[in-house]
Amino acid sequence: MNNPLLSQFDKAPFEQIKNEHFKPAFVEAIENTRKEIDAIAQNPSVPTFENTLEALDFSGRQLDRISSIFFNLNSAETNEEIQKIAQEVSPLLSEFSNDITLNEELFQRVKSVYDQKDGLDLTTEQGTLLEKKYKSFSRNGANLMEDEKKRLREIDAELSKLKLQFGENVLAETNKYELLLTNEADLDGLPDGAKEAAAQLAKSKDKKGWLITLDYPSYIPFMKYAENRELRKQLSLAFGSKGFHGDKLDNQQNVLDIVRLRHERANLLGYKTHAHFVLEERMAETPEKVLSFLNELLEKAKPAAKKEFAELEAFAKDLHGIEQLEKWDSAYYSEKLKQKLFSLDDEKLKPYFKLENVIDGVFKVAEKLFGLTFKEVFDIEKYHEEVKTFEVYNNSMNLVSLFYADFHPRSGKRGGAWMTSYKPQYQLDGKNSRPHISNVCNFTKPTETKPSLLTFNEVTTLFHEFGHALHGMLANTTYPGLSGTSVYWDFVELPSQVLENWCYEKEALELFALHYETGELIPMELVQKIKESATFQEGMATLRQLSFGILDMAWHGKDPSEIKGVKAFETKAFEGTALFPETSETCMSTAFSHIFQGGYSSGYYSYKWAEVLDADAFAYFKENGIFNKEIADKFKEHVLSKGGTENPMILYKRFRGAEPKIEALLERAGLLNK
Template identity: 40%
Template sequence: MTNPLLADDALPRFSSIRPEHVEPAVDTVLADNRAAIRQLLDAGGPWGWDNLVAPLERLEDRLERVWSPVSHLNAVRNSEGLRAAYNACLPKLSAYQTEVGQNTELFEAMQALRESGAFAELDQAQRQTVDNALRDFRLAGVALPETEKRRYAEIASRLSELSSRFQENLLDATNAWQLDVTNEARLAGVPESALGVMRQAAEQAGVEGWRVTLDVPVVQAILGHARDRELRREVYEAFTTRASDTGPHGGRWDNLPLMREILALRREQAALLGFASYAELSLQPKMAESPAQVIGFLEDLAQRAKPVAEQEFAELAAFAREQDGLETLEAWDVGYYSERLREARFELSPEDLRPYLQADRVMDGLFQVVERLFGVRIQAREGVDVWHEDVRFYEIRDPDGTLRGQFYTDLYARPQKRGGAWMATLRGRLRDGERLQTPVAFLTCNFTPPVGGRPALITHDEVETLFHEFGHGLHHMLTRVDAASVAGINGVAWDAVELPSQFLENWTWEREALDLFAAHHETGEPIPEALFQRLRAARNFQAAMQMVRQLEFSLFDLRLHTEPDAEARIYELLEAVREQVAVVRPPAFNRFPNSFAHIFAGGYAAGYYSYKWAEVLSADAYSRFEEEGIFNAETGRAFLENILEKGGSEDAMSLFVAFRGREPSIEPLLRASGLAA
C-alpha cells in the first residue's frame, strides 16, 4: 500500500489518509532522520550552515510534513481509530525530540560553528537560528548527567501523553452532553440563528424539537439570551463542569488527576534544568525577563481595571434588580443581563449585526483589507483535496503573481471537532538550494453553520475572531525568511506572537473596512450609520470586566507554575486569584481549570499573560495607523517589512522599535480599553 503521508505531494491528500497510515509513516521518518543525523555527524566538520544546520532543518521539515496533517485531522475530524494512532505516536515523537535535543555531538557541532569564523559569514536569520538552537539544546537537558537526561526524556514523553488525554477528555465531555427541548417556550429569547442550529441538530439525531449542545455558539446563545433562568443555569453547569468531578457527567472524564501530574512534572523538569519554577523555564525564549516582572505587569493592569470593573458589575446587578427583581446576580445571569443592559444602553444586540455579516462576504472583505494594507492578492483555488465539504483553499500572491502562501479555512462547528479557533501550520517556508517551499496554514473556527438553505451569518465577535486568526496566518505566510526555524511564527517570542493577530482585529471596528464586507444578506444594504455608531459606542461596554477576567486567567496560570505545591491547591489558588482581581465570583461547582486547554494542552503554560503583553504591542502598533491613516500603504508596508516578513529572525523588541520608532507604550491599550483616565 502506498502511504499518502509519505508521498512527496505539494499538498496532502487528506481524503486518502487513514488511521492505519499514521504509525508506519511516523516510524519511517523517525528511522530515516536518525540515520541521516548519524551520517551527518560521521562526515565531520568543519561545520557550516550547509553541512550542519540546513540538513537538520530539512529533517525537521520532513517530520512536520508527516505529522502536521495527522495532528490537524485529530483536531478537526477526531475518530477512535485516528485518536489511537495519534496517541501511539506521541511517545515516539517525544523520545525523538528529546534524543535530538540531548545529542551531545550535535550540540558540540553547533557550538563549534558558533565559535568559528563561519558564523560571522551567516546572515541575520541564520545566526539567530544557531543561537536559538544552542539555547534549545540547553533547555532540552543536553548538559545533564545520563540518569537525569533519562528522567527528562521520561517527563517529556509523559507530558505529551497527558496533554493529549486532557484534550480528549474535554472533547468527549463536550460531545456527551445534550438537552432535547420540545417545549419552545423554554427557548424564549434565543435568537432564530441559534434555534435553527438546534433544530438541525435535533433533526440529524432523529429527535423532536431542539437539541441544545455544548458547542460554543449554542452555549453563548443560551447564556446571553434565554429568558428561562433554570435553562441558563443547567447549560452553564454542564459547560463549566466539563471533564471534572462534578456536574452531569461528574467523574467520567475528570481532568484533575492529569492536571496535578502535569504541574508536578513541569516543576520537576524545570528543577532538573536548574530553574526555581516552571515559569522561569517557560520565560527563557520569551520577551518578559522574569515571573516577577510579569506579575508586576498584570497587577498594575488589575489595579487600573478592577475599580472600573466593580463599578460595571454594580451597574449590572442594579439593572437586573430593577428589571426582574433579581436579588443575587449569579454567574449564569451575567451574560443574559449584560446583553439586556447593552440593548437598553446602546440599543444594540449582537443579533442586530448578524444579518450584515455573512461568513463568505466577511472572508472576502478580510482579504480586501489585507490586500489594501500589504499589497498582496488572495484568491480561492478549486480542486484541492480537503477533509470536509465546508473546507476552502486559498492562495496569497504578490502583485507580480509570485506565490507567497496558501491556506485552508474550516469555519463551522460540528461534532468530532475541537472547540475554539486557531491557526496552525502545515508547511513552513524553507529554502533548499534552488527550491523554495511555500508556507501553508490552517485557519480553523467554530462558527454557527449555514442552516436550512440560509447562508452562515456570524456575530461581530466572530468577525474579530476571524481577523485575529488570519493575523497569525499572515505572520506565518508572508515571511521572507528562508531559514525555517525562524521563518513565519517559528522562533517568535511567545509573548509577542499575538501581536499581528490582535493588531488585525482593529479593522473590524472601522467604517471604511466594514463597508468592504458588511452588507445585509437579503438587501445588500450596508450597515446603517446609526447602527454603526451604536456598535462603536458599545465597543468598551464592560471592557474592565473583560480585562479582569483575562488577568484572572493569566495570574492563575503564573501562580500554578511558580508556587511549589500548586498541584495540591489548584482550585484554592484560583480562589485566591479571584479574591485579588475578579468581580464575578462563580459558584462552588464551577471547574474552569478542568477545561483550561490553553495551559494544560496548548502552548500557553506560564504564558497566558502573552495575550495582554502582546495587546500593549498591538494597540501601540495600531496607533500609528490611527495617526497616519488606517489604509496608509506606506504604514502597511512598514508593518509588513518590519514585523510580518521578519518572523523570528530578530529580537521582538528590536522589530517593534524598527516599526514604531520607539519602545512600546501602555497608553494606547489603556485608551482602547477605556481605562486611560
C-alpha cells in the same frame, strides 16, 4: 502498502490518507530523520554553520509534514482511532526529540560553532538560528548527567500522553452533553436563527424538539438571550464543569500531574519553576516581570470592573428583581444593558455579517494593506467537505501561499479557533518554498432558511485568526525554524490582535458589511454604535483575561508539590479578580486547554502583552490612515515577513520607531479615566 504520507508531495494528500497510514509513516519518517541527524553528528568534516546548524534546521522536513497533517486532524477532524494513534505516536515523537537534544556528538558540533560565533561572518538571521539551536540543546538537557537525561526522557514521554488525554477528555465532555428542550416556552428570548439552529441540530440527531449543546454557536446565544434562568444555570454549570465530575473524563489528576512534571523538568534543567524556564525565551523574560505587568493592568482595570459590575447588578435588580447576580446571568443582563445603553443588539448586526461576505472582507483588507489576492480553488485535496481552499497571490501574481479555511463546529473538532501550518516557508537551493496555512474556527452554521450569519464577536475572531494566517503567509526567511509564527510566544499575538481593529472602522466595514438579503450597506449609525460600545464592560473583560493569566502563573510560577486540590487552589488564585459568587460545581482549570494541552503554559499573559503592542501599532495606523500603504509596507517588512529572525522588540521598534506604550491600550479600552 502504498502510503501517500511517504510519497513526495507538495500539497497534503488528505483524500488519499487513511488512518492506518499514520503510524507506519511516523515510524519510517522518524527513522529517515534519524539518519539525517546521524549524518550531521558523525560528519568527519570540521563543524561549520552550514554543515551543522543549517543542515540541522533543514532536517526532518518529511516528519514535520506528517506531524502537521496528523495533529491538525486530531484537532479538527478527530475520532477514537486517531486519538488512539496520537497516544501511541506522541511518546515516540517525544523520545525522538530527546534523542536529538541529548545527542552528545551533535551537541558538541553545535557548541563548537557556537563557541566561535564572534569570529564567524554570519548574517543576523544565521546568528539568531545559531543562538536558538544552541539554546534548544542547553535548555533541554544536553548538559545533564546520564541518569538525569533518562529521567528527562521519562518526564517528556509522560507529559506528551497527559496533555493528549487532557484534550480528549475536554472534547468528550463537550460532545456528550446535550440539553434537549421539548417545550417551546423554554426558548423564550432566543432569536429565531438560534431556535432554528437548535431545531435543526435536534433533527440531525433524530430527536424532536430543540437541542442545545456546549459548542459555542449553540451555547453562547442561549446564555445571552434565554429568559429561563434555571436553564441558563444548568447550561452554565455543565460548561464550567468539563473534566470536573470525578469520572473517567475527570482532568483533576491530569492537571496535578502535568504541573508537577513540568516543575520537576524545570528543576532538572536548573530552573526554579516551569515559568522561569519558559519565560527565559519570551519578551517578558521573567515571572516577576509578568506578574508586575498583570498587576499594573489589574490596578487600572479593577476599579472599572467593580463599577461596571455594580451597574450590572443594579440593572438586573431593577429589571427582574435579581438579588444576587450569578455567572449564568452575566451574558444575559450584559446584553440587555448593552441594548439599553447603545440600542445595539447582536441580532440586528448579524444580517450584515454573512460569513462569505466577511471572508471576502478580510481578503479585501489584506489586498488593500499588503497587495494580496485570494482565488478560491477546487482541485486541492481537503480533509472535510466544509473546508475551503484558496491560492494567494501578490501584486506580481506570484504564488504567496495556499490557504485552507474550516469554519463550522463538528463532533470531531475541538472548540475554539486557531491557525496552523501544513508547510512552512523557507529558501533552499535558490527556491523560495511557499507556505500552506490554515484557519480553523467554530462559527454559527447555516440553517435551512438562513446562511451562516456571524455575531460581531465571531467577526473579530475571524479577523484575529486571519492575522495569524498573514503572519504565516507573508513569511520570507531562509530557515524553516525561524519562519512565520516561529517567534517569541508573547509576540505571536501581535499580527492577530492588531487586525481585529479593522472590524471597528467605517472604511473597512464598508468593504463587506452588507445585508445578506438586500445588499444594503450597514447603516453608519450602527457602525457608530459598534465603536461606542467597544469599551462597554471593558473593565470586566480585562479583569477576566487577567484572571486567566494569573491562574496560569499560579500553576506554573511556584512549586506545585503541596497543592492538594485543583478547585481550592484555583479559587485562591482567583481571589483578587473574582466578581461573581463562587460555584462549587465548576472548575476552570480542568478544561483550560490553552495551558494544559496547547502551548500557552506560563504564556497566557501574552494576550494582554500583545494588546499593548497592537494598540500602540494600530494608533500608528489611525494617525496616518488605516489603509496607509507606507505603514502597511513597514508592518509587512519588519513584522510579518521576518518571523523569528531577530529579537521582536528590535523588529517592533524598526516598524514603530519606539517601544510600545501601555497608555495606548488603556486609552483604547477606556480605562484611563474610569
